[in-house]
Amino acid sequence: MQLEDIRYFFTNPPPIYLCREQAVCYILSVLIQGESCGTGMIQQLECEYGNYRLSDTILYGALEFLESEGAICGSWRKGKGRGRPRRIYQLNPAWHDEARKLAALWRYFTTQQRQTRLSGEIRSPKRVAQS
Template structure:
């Protein structure tokens, strides 16, 4: 290793992959703004927060968890000019408050305030 390697690393650090807990909070933060689908959720994260990544496996695990708990519902929607329908997701109205609370966790995490308020994490 050389010092140049360290500078190069910080000039272009590798992305941070979200775990399932962060993915759930991220997904809810997006769905609070309106319905979405899997590939769009990944694309939005990469576009808006290029330092973060979300694998298909983690995303679909988070979506499955949210569907199984009744927090979100999914339905198939045929999109013009596309062969296969997309699985669209939306928050169930009775879970709006919890979704907002978990979305706030995501925002706090992004701003770095989470670790300051919860040093044991």
């Protein structure tokens, strides 16, 4: 490791992988806008939030949780052409208000992360004068 490696790390940080709680809020923010499949959610995340990543394991665990809570429902649909069927998820209308609240947590989280990055709050600690 060299000092330049440290500088590079902070100017080009590695991707942030979502945990299950963040994934639940992200999924709801997507499904408020309309139905989607798991692969589509991962691609949308990487397009809209370039530094965030979502593993298949976390995504499908969060989807399973939301289905068990009755927040969303999934159905298999055949895609256009010769593609394999995909599970398409939709928000349960009865969950719309709760989904909005949880999606707001996602937006707040990403806004705070972006502001922290842009404002350069990752600064070197102030040197304490020695007596």
